[in-house]
Amino acid sequence: MSLVFKLARRNLFHDRLRFIATVIGIVFSIVLVTVQMGLFLSFDRMVTTMIDHADADLWIVPRGTKCFEDPSLLDERERFRALSVEGVADATPVVIGFAQWRMRNGGATPIFLIGADMRTDGLHPWNLVGGSIEALSISGAVAVDRSYFERLGSKGLGDSAEIRDQRVEVTAVTSGIRSFTTTPYVFTTLDRGRAFVGTTPNKATYYLVHLARGADAAAVRRRLDATLVDAEVLTPGEFRSRSRSFWLFGTGAGAALFAGALLGMIVGTVIVAQTLYSSTKDHINEFATLRAIGSSGTYIHKVIVFQALLSAVIGFGIAAGIGWIIVRATADSALPVIMTPALVVGLFVLTVAMCVLSAIAAIVQVMRIDPAMVFTR
Amino acid sequence: MTEAILDAVDVVKFLGSGAGRVEALKGVSLAVTGGELTLLMGPSGSGKTTLLSILGCMLTPSRGMVRVAGRSTAGAGPEDLAKLRREHIGFVFQSYHLFPTMSALDNVRLALDVRGEGTRASRAKAKEAMATVGLAHKVKAYPSELSGGEQQRVAIARAIVANPSSVLADEPTAALDGANGQIVMKVLAQIAANPARGVLVVAHDPRIIPFANRIIHIEDGRIVGMEPGGAGLNSK
Numbered sequence: 001m002s003l004v005f006k007l008a009r010r011n012l013f014h015d016r017l018r019f020i021a022t023v024i025g026i027v028f029s030i031v032l033v034t035v036q037m038g039l040f041l042s043f044d045r046m047v048t049t050m051i052d053h054a055d056a057d058l059w060i061v062p063r064g065t066k067c068f069e070d071p072s073l074l075d076e077r078e079r080f081r082a083l084s085v086e087g088v089a090d091a092t093p094v095v096i097g098f099a100q101w102r103m104r105n106g107g108a109t110p111i112f113l114i115g116a117d118m119r120t121d122g123l124h125p126w127n128l129v130g131g132s133i134e135a136l137s138i139s140g141a142v143a144v145d146r147s148y149f150e151r152l153g154s155k156g157l158g159d160s161a162e163i164r165d166q167r168v169e170v171t172a173v174t175s176g177i178r179s180f181t182t183t184p185y186v187f188t189t190l191d192r193g194r195a196f197v198g199t200t201p202n203k204a205t206y207y208l209v210h211l212a213r214g215a216d217a218a219a220v221r222r223r224l225d226a227t228l229v230d231a232e233v234l235t236p237g238e239f240r241s242r243s244r245s246f247w248l249f250g251t252g253a254g255a256a257l258f259a260g261a262l263l264g265m266i267v268g269t270v271i272v273a274q275t276l277y278s279s280t281k282d283h284i285n286e287f288a289t290l291r292a293i294g295s296s297g298t299y300i301h302k303v304i305v306f307q308a309l310l311s312a313v314i315g316f317g318i319a320a321g322i323g324w325i326i327v328r329a330t331a332d333s334a335l336p337v338i339m340t341p342a343l344v345v346g347l348f349v350l351t352v353a354m355c356v357l358s359a360i361a362a363i364v365q366v367m368r369i370d371p372a373m374v375f376t377r
Numbered sequence: 378m379t380e381a382i383l384d385a386v387d388v389v390k391f392l393g394s395g396a397g398r399v400e401a402l403k404g405v406s407l408a409v410t411g412g413e414l415t416l417l418m419g420p421s422g423s424g425k426t427t428l429l430s431i432l433g434c435m436l437t438p439s440r441g442m443v444r445v446a447g448r449s450t451a452g453a454g455p456e457d458l459a460k461l462r463r464e465h466i467g468f469v470f471q472s473y474h475l476f477p478t479m480s481a482l483d484n485v486r487l488a489l490d491v492r493g494e495g496t497r498a499s500r501a502k503a504k505e506a507m508a509t510v511g512l513a514h515k516v517k518a519y520p521s522e523l524s525g526g527e528q529q530r531v532a533i534a535r536a537i538v539a540n541p542s543s544v545l546a547d548e549p550t551a552a553l554d555g556a557n558g559q560i561v562m563k564v565l566a567q568i569a570a571n572p573a574r575g576v577l578v579v580a581h582d583p584r585i586i587p588f589a590n591r592i593i594h595i596e597d598g599r600i601v602g603m604e605p606g607g608a609g610l611n612s613k
Contacts, residue, residue, distance in 0.1 A: 003483060003490040010478035289474040292435060293535070294463020295491035296456060371459075372435040374470050375426045375547050 004299065008306035011283055019311075022275040026315025027322065029268020030351055034323040036261035037347070038337035040254060045338065046180040047247040048240040050114070055121040056208035057217055058224065059234045060091065066250065067243040069112065069181065071097040076202040078231045085223045087215030092122040093190060093204030097197030101186065102162040103153035111152070111163070111186045112179060115193010122208050125187040130157045131172035136189055143172035147334050148184035163196045178334055180247055209233075265354055272358035276308060280362035284369065291371040304362045312355035316348055323347075381408035381444075382575050383432055383466075383543045388441035390427055401427040403598040404441070409543055414569035414576045416589035416606055424598040425579045426547065432577065433466055433545045434458040446542050463492050467536030469546035469565075473528045475520040475535075482507065482516040485534045492539055506534035510564050526557025533564055544568060546578045550585060562588040 012019055045052075050068045051059075060082055062072035073095075082091040095115040102108045116123045118136050125133070125143040135141055142163075144152055152161065160169045163186075172187070179185050194201055211220055217235070224233045234242070248254030280287065287300055327339045390402040401424045409415055409432070419425050430436040431443055434450055435458070443450045446465045450458065462468075467488070475484045482503050489499035507513050510530040520528050529549060536544050546565060550558035566588045569576035578585060586592060589606030 002496075003479075003487055006479070006483065007476070007487075010476075014478050285474060286476055289470075289476075290487070290491065291459065292433075292462070292468055292470075292474075293488050293491060294459050294461075294466070296459055299491055370435070371462075372426075372430040372433075374468075374474055375430060375435075 004302045005306055008303045008310060011279060011286075011303070012307045012310055015279065015282070018275055018279060022272055022311050023315050023318065025271025025275070026268055026311060026351065026355070027319045029264045029271070029354070030316060030319035030347060031322050031326070032264030032267070033261045033350065034319065034339070034343075034347060035326060035337055036257045036264065037343055038323070038327065038339055039335065040248070040257045040261075041338040041340060041343060042336050043180050043248060043253065043257070044244060046178055047243050049177065050123060050185075051236055051240050051243065053126050054094075054123040054208060054236070055210075056092075056123075056236060057211045058209040058221055059236065059239050060207040060209060060224065060228065060231045061234055061239065062205070063230055063232050065232070065242070066246040068239070069096065069179075071197070071205060073199060073203040073205060074207065074231055076204065078228055079204070079207050081227050081229070082207055082209060082224055085220065085227050087212050087220035087223065088209055089212040089215075090120070090210040091207040092117055092120055092210070094123050094206045094208060095190060095193045095197060095199060095203070096205045097193075097199070098183070099163050099186075099196045101152055101184070104159075104161060105153055107153060109151055109153075110183050112181070112183045113163070113193050113196050114185060114187050115190045115196070116187070117190045121210065125172060125174045125177065127175045127177065129173050129175045131170070133172065135171035136187065138169070138171055140166065140168045140192070141171040141188065142168045142192075143174060143187040144170055144184060145174045145177045147176070147178055147332060151184055151334075164198065166195065178336070180253075182334055207231075265350065268351075269354045269358050272308065272311060272355050273361050276304065276311075276358055276362040277365060279307065280304060280365050284365075285374070287366050288369045288371055288373050291369055292374045297367065300366050301359075301363050304359045304366065305356060308355035308359040309352060312351045315355075316351040319351070320344065320347070381410050382446055382573075383577070384408040384444050385428070385432060385438070386442045386444075388428070388431060388438040388443065390424075390431060390436065391439045392427065401598055402431070402438070405595070405598070405600055406441075407432070407593060407600065409575035409577045411542070411575050412570065412572035413590035414566050414578060414588060414606075416585060416592045417577060417579045417595060418581070418592060419595035423595045425595055427598075428595065429545055429547055429577070429579050432543075433468060434461045463488075463539065465542050467539065467541040467544040469529070469532050469536050469544065469549045471548040471551050473520070473525075473532045473552075475528055475531060477520050479519070480516065481512065481518050481520070481523065481531045481534075484520070484531055485538050488535045488538050502538055503534070506538040507531070509537065509568075510534045511560075524557065525553050526560055529553060529557070529561050530564060533561070533568070537568055542574055544574065544576045546576065548580055548582075549578060550580065550582050555584065558582065558584060 062074050079091045097113055099113050100108050101111040118133050221233050326337050330336045385407045388402050388405045392399055392401045431438050445461050485503040485506050486499045507516050510533050586606050592604050592606045594602040
């Protein structure tokens with residue numbers, strides 16, 4: 001093995017205190033980026049979770065809808081217009097809207113209601129951990145997520161509360177259906193949902209279109225576009241993209257997360273650059289000696305870059321461990337940090353890039369070395 | 378006498394700029410030939426180190442010509458000069474400049490590593506060089522575990538391990554006591570006995586004179602005298 005790696009390792013570990021400071025800098029930076037990006041991924045999933053779990057080939061949405069939680073209403077005539085279009089097998093109504101959840105102890109909290117026909121394919125609660133979909137047909141039945149029990153003052157199945165002065169009972173419990181806005185989602189039937197959000201039976205927020213067997217989605221969409229008056233037609237992918245774009249970038253939430261991640265990267269880069277620079281300065285005689293005995297510039301750059309890479313690998317290993325603990329600790333919270341294999345790979349590449357970039361200042365310093373200085377020191 | 382393997386012809390070197398600009402070398406011509414140890418002597422500020430830096434391809438002359446193994450350094454860039462150094466010149470420095478975090482063997486191997494030589498071959502050559510300087514038993518020692526004389530001998534092993542045609546030594550005994558200085562000079566004289574290699578030593582120390590085949594005196598940037606130092610034959 002070339003002595004380049006050995007030299008880099010010895011240079012790095014020679015001053016243990018500085019090495020620890022470097023690793024802490026990298027770990028701090030990468031954990032910060034991990035949390036920010038993990039939250040970003042989490043939010044990204046949350047803002048499209050309803051669209052992801054809805055059974056629909058096309059969505060009919062009020063014109064100008066920005067995201068799933070945009071509670072405008074469509075008239076039922078739009079549904080009939082859709083049903084008249086060739087290739088449309090069904091157009092299932094879904095109603096959404098904000099309401100007040102009044103707890104038995106007198107407190108109240110806002111909720112986000114989703115009312116859908118539980119007997120047909122459409123938008124049903126998923127990941128049930130208690131009760132059943134069928135149990136939602138019971139009078140006043142609702143489904144809530146267990147991560148919001150505390151917010152809702154609920155103990156789970158069988159617990160009761162009030163929405164719009166009507167008694168409701170938890171007959172189904174889900175796990176992991178969280179809202180980007182942190183307002184708890186509450187599922188119920190279509191009729192009850194309309195009543196809870198205070199709209200009339202001939203209104204709905206969305207119509208979920210199911211295509212007839214063999215129908216061409218693009219052709220059906222064109223026909224729907226030509227037929228509908230106050231609505232637009234979106235594929236699930238388009239609706240996802242629109243929701244994502246609104247919540248993550250339209251509101252600035254995504255930008256804030258990215259800004260946090262960017263800050264982490266900058267802090268990490270500066271810390272690593274500073275330590276590599278001062279390490280190089282401390283070993284300037286050795287680099288000058290290497291140059292004097294004829295080493296190429298590339299050889300010396302390799303020593304510095306190896307130092308940076310070694311710092312990156314050690315720092316990333318520790319940061320990944322801490323990141324994994326954070327992921328586990330937040331898994332059941334309202335704001336889970338998500339770590340995907342792609343994110344892990346991306347963070348490793350980022351750590352390496354950050355450390356190599358940090359080496360530039362040290363390399364520039366070494367480039368200026370006059371090998372003749374070895375005669376005067 | 379063999380042909381010159383390192384020579385300077387009418388070398389002029391200006392250092393600094395503006396009002397601080399000085400002419401450190403004023404037309405120096407010098408040849409280092411194989412099989413001899415040349416001693417360059419002169420007072421502080423006479424231009425010894427500047428001349429050594431130019432002959433060692435670390436500085437380029439402002440005027441004049443330097444040839445290393447017959448090749449002119451005119452127009453060579455920093456990487457070309459580094460290549461000339463690693464292929465043709467070995468260096469011994471006053472303060473050794475060993476790497477404190479590496480063993481003696483690895484310090485010697487560095488001169489081969491920068492040439493891209495493989496581990497197995499470089500280990501064997503480095504051990505051979507350590508044996509040449511009488512330190513075969515110290516290959517695993519770190520510089521801090523060696524005496525000043527031993528450190529300088531490791532530095533000499535590093536200078537010769539790649540079999541350069543020239544070895545340039547800057548005050549190699551200045552930091553050593555008399556006994557260690559003698560040992561180091563004997564090793565350098567032994568190295569200079571190879572007809573394919575020339576050794577140039579810059580020194581103040583008159584105790585070195587007996588080891589030199591030739592003594593060159595430099596003052597105020599000019600060669601002012603040359604004399605034989607025949608006692609160097611004692612070491613052969």
